[in-house]
Amino acid sequence: MIIATGAGAAMVTYMANHALNLGAVRASALLSLLTGLFFYIFPDLFGSYLSKHIPLVFMGAGFIGMVSKKVIDSNLLVGFSGIVFSVIYLNSSRFFAGFGGALGTAACISVLVSVSLAFLQEKRKEKKSRKCGD
Amino acid sequence: MIIKIARRAAFFLFILLHLSFLGAIFYERMDTLLLIGILVLIAGLVSIAYFKAPREEEAHFFEDLYHIIFVTAGCAATFYLNRKLELGPVIAAGLTGSIASFIPNGFRAKNNFILEIPAAVYCGAFIGMTGPQVTTDWNFILLAGFITGVLYIASKNIFRGYGGKLGSVAFGGVAITSIFLFLFA
Numbered sequence: 158m159i160i161a162t163g164a165g166a167a168m169v170t171y172m173a174n175h176a177l178n179l180g181a182v183r184a185s186a187l188l189s190l191l192t193g194l195f196f197y198i199f200p201d202l203f204g205s206y207l208s209k210h211i212p213l214v215f216m217g218a219g220f221i222g223m224v225s226k227k228v229i230d231s232n233l234l235v236g237f238s239g240i241v242f243s244v245i246y247l248n249s250s251r252f253f254a255g256f257g258g259a260l261g262t263a264a265c266i267s268v269l270v271s272v273s274l275a276f277l278q279e280k281r282k283e284k285k286s287r288k289c290g291d
Numbered sequence: 292m293i294i295k296i297a298r299r300a301a302f303f304l305f306i307l308l309h310l311s312f313l314g315a316i317f318y319e320r321m322d323t324l325l326l327i328g329i330l331v332l333i334a335g336l337v338s339i340a341y342f343k344a345p346r347e348e349e350a351h352f353f354e355d356l357y358h359i360i361f362v363t364a365g366c367a368a369t370f371y372l373n374r375k376l377e378l379g380p381v382i383a384a385g386l387t388g389s390i391a392s393f394i395p396n397g398f399r400a401k402n403n404f405i406l407e408i409p410a411a412v413y414c415g416a417f418i419g420m421t422g423p424q425v426t427t428d429w430n431f432i433l434l435a436g437f438i439t440g441v442l443y444i445a446s447k448n449i450f451r452g453y454g455g456k457l458g459s460v461a462f463g464g465v466a467i468t469s470i471f472l473f474l475f476a
Contacts, residue, residue, distance in 0.1 A: 182391065192385075227452055250312070254422065254424060257419065257461050257465045259312070262308060262459045264454055264455030276339065
């Protein structure tokens with residue numbers, strides 16, 4: 158559920174940011190606010206564990222959706238970043254518990270992973286096309 | 292020259308923050324081999340991305356000092372909503388960011404001064420999400436807001452358009468404030 162929330166939140170925010178032209182800040186903040194309010198009004202709908210963590214995961218993964226199209230141009234890669242974020246979130250260190258910005262840091266690491274994968278994929282394609290040219 | 296030094300310092304601070312974040316998980320979960328493998332893979336991929344990230348040179352510095360005020364305002368507003376009104380970190384930061392995002396519409400302005408307010412305020416909002424296990428002190432939050440504002444300006448030329456950048460900046464501000472107060476308070 159947490160991993161699905163991470164992937165979904167990143168993709169929904171990305172779409173709200175680019176397809177609906179809300180802009181990065183409004184897309185992330187507004188969707189997080191709505192999710193937070195939903196769980197504030199219905200705190201027992203999914204049990205205490207999920208009610209506590211889903212809004213945080215949604216907001217954190219939503220930061221991934223703030224990414225510019227110049228950096229990541231694929232909704233699938235954004236969703237993949239959301240999964241990476243959830244894995245980091247589920248295993249995050251107690252040392253940094255409660256630190257403001259920790260969610261954003263995990264989101265930034267997840268974005269960098271996808272950027273790197275996109276770069277490696279492009280390099281592989283280049284190599285292949287060079288081989289075909291030879 | 293100052294811009295170049297600020298950019299480099301911010302860039303290496305980002306690397307340090309991200310690797311510390313991953314390193315802390317690594318240290319606590321050394322018994323889980325699969326997770327260790329995943330973390331090593333993530334650290335490797337992140338390292339590649341650092342050196343592929345475009346770095347831009349935009350002339351700015353002293354003219355951007357006003358960002359510190361907006362970052363600190365965002366953090367104070369969120370901290371108040373989070374702790375005093377007990378709305379929780381997500382609603383507090385979401386509400387602050389949402390209101391800030393409408394400021395440019397309200398002014399119908401197209402100059403950078405107004406257009407850059409939402410990002411600066413939202414960056415500050417992440418500091419206001421800081422939990423009670425880290426601090427309950429307004430002085431800590433305001434100092435973290437100021438330091439984050441400085442980092443926000445210094446990091447303007449790096450990781451532009453990268454999701455999570457604002458959060459990393461806020462995390463840097465909170466971490467530096469914690470270290471500073473641990474050493475000197």
